[in-house]
Amino acid sequence: MLWACILFPQLALDGVVRRHASPDEPLALIAGPAQRRVLRSVNEAARAQGLRAGQALAVAQAIGARFHAIDYAAADAQRWHDFLAAWAYRYGSLVSREWPSALLVEVEASFRLFGPWPRLEARLREDLRELGFRHRIVLAPHPWAARVLANVHDGLAVIDEQPLLRALASLPLSRCGLPADVTAGLVRMGLRNLGQVWALPRAGLGRRIGEAALDHLDRLRGTQATPLRYFQPADAFESRIEFNYEVSSSQSLLFPLRRLTADLATYLAGRDGGVQRFLLRFTHERGAATELPVGLLAAERDPAMLFEVARSRLEQLQLPAPVREMELLAHQLPPFVPAGRDLFDMRPQQAMPWEQLRERLRARLGDESVHGLAVRADHRPERAWQSASSDVQAMPSLPRPGWLLHQPIPLRDTSLRILAGPERIESGWWDGDVRRDYYVVETSQGQRAWAFRPPGEQGEFMLHGWFA
Incomplete structure (x- = not known):
């Protein structure tokens, strides 16, 4: 087996930036108690103004930096972790979230579908760039080894045992995943990398660092197998975007709507499913939330189609009050069957597919204005047909x-x-x-x-x- 470790060094920050209307502006995540608020992470624009992770919020404000301060929420980071696990599920059936901000994917079984590792790695990176998540990717024969190698490497691919042991031996002790007290004790002994630790007698090393740390070193080399908890995609999709200000124009909601529908399409592709009905919910400062149901005639998962249909519905909605939070809920996820296409498609390049045109007409004209035809069990012509909400059925010969x-x-x-x-x-x-x-x-x-x-x-x- 070969394991790909995908490490997300700025998972929480990337999750916020990708949904921010102005991602290029200075932005910082704020954490800590009210008495001592600190910058947990900052983007490149904020770093250019002199802001640094771990800096006190009062210091950042004192230097005159102008930036968007957003409260860090551990629950949001966990949701992004789950979302990326659902995305990775399309590339391997064994996906683990054993470590925070990292995914382990068994990819060797997927080579026959996606091609050799360089091609699959390029596809993973392209997807993550489009999703807006910074990452490091490492391939190794053992999951624990792949995880610690991702701490210092990006793009490393090791498939044999001997090159793996050499790569692990050069790792600094501070990046090997050992407890901080164990690492400090080994450093005081004059040890600097993992190879020097492995060179010590095992019995004496075990008495110094304990059985738990010794087991960790064995897992890195693959001599001790430890079962992983594997991820299973949920049967529903829920995602929300909270605004720092009140949004009163439906046009201003199009950017977050595009993100939500794109995330839904990514989730559906990971579980190889589709969606036929989902709900948009708009939360206001006061009063009940506004709900906008969006239905399709058939299960779909194309992000452009989902956005186009939702956008057309949103443009016809009259919001009773400014919006503070936008949420997309999809609880009915039927199987997805791709539409048939000719091998030599003779349509013009800019022609719109029939499925997308049908859904656009329904969104603009109303559900009752566009319908399919169904056959009734009656020979009389005036009673042999009936309208149906589903797609056009096969007609008699x-x-x-x-x-x-x-x-x-x-x-x-x-x-x-x-x-x-x-x-x-x-x-x-x-x-x-x-x-x-x-x-x-x-x-x-x-x-x-x-x-x-x-x-x-x-x-x-x-x-x-x-x-x-």
């Missing part, structure tokens, strides 16, 4: 017009030419008996019509529909 009149009318044309027929339809004795002989006819103007007359008679035709 018999010749039927695309435009069926609500009521048949006399077809007065002296130059009709019969193209096909008769087709006798006799049904409905229980609620309105129908006995007709139907013909496909051509009018004197070249139109193709569907007309009938009583069985066995040669009288006037009654027009019931037009063919395209």
Whole structure:
């Protein structure tokens, strides 16, 4: 087995920055008690103004730096950890969140699907760049070794035991994951790296550092197996964005809406599912929250389509008050079946797919204005069809017009030419008996019509529909 460790050195900060309307402006996460607030982490723009992690908030304000101060929430960091685990699930069935701000993914089983490690690594990095999370990635045969190597390396790929032992031996003791007191004791002995520790007699080393630390060293080399707790994607998606100010314009909500729908699409791709209905909830300073349901005719997971449908619904919503928090809830996640495509697609490059066009029309015109067709078990033409909220179903192979009149009318044309027929339809004795002989006819103007007359008679035709 080969394990990829993905380390997120600024997980909480990246989670905030990617949803901030102005990510390039100075921003800092604030933590600590009210008496001593400190900067927990800062972005590059804040660092350029002289701000540093661990700096007191009063000091940062005293130097005259202008920055957005956002309270650090451990629960938010945990939610981002879960979100990224769901994303990683698409690349490997064994995903572990054993360590904070890091993911372990067994990737060797995925090489046949995604290609060799360099190609898979490039795909992981591209996804994470699009998601907005800084990262370091290391590949190793053992999960614990991959985790500690990610502390000092980025892009390292070790697949054999001997190169792995050499890479581990050069690690500084402070980056090996040992407890701080154990590390301090080994440093006082004059030891600086992991190779020097392994060179000591095992029995004497165990008496100095304890069995727990000795077990940790064995796990790094893979001589002691320790089961990992594996992640299972949840059956629902919930994500929210809290604003530092009141948002009164629906246009200002489009940026967070795009982020929420993109995160939903990422989550769905990780669990190989789709969404057919989700809810947007807007929380106000006072009063009840405003809810906006968004429904689709079929399960989808394309981020552009999800955003477009939600945006169209949002533009028609009248918000009763400014918004302080926006939330997306998706509790119904049916299986996703990709739409069929031709091998040689002849559509123009800018043509909109039918599924996206259908959902855009429903969002703009209303759910009742766009619907599909369903077949009813009735031979009478006026009762053989019904509207349906689902997609268009397979139609019968018999010749039927695309435009069926609500009521048949006399077809007065002296130059009709019969193209096909008769087709006798006799049904409905229980609620309105129908006995007709139907013909496909051509009018004197070249139109193709569907007309009938009583069985066995040669009288006037009654027009019931037009063919395209």
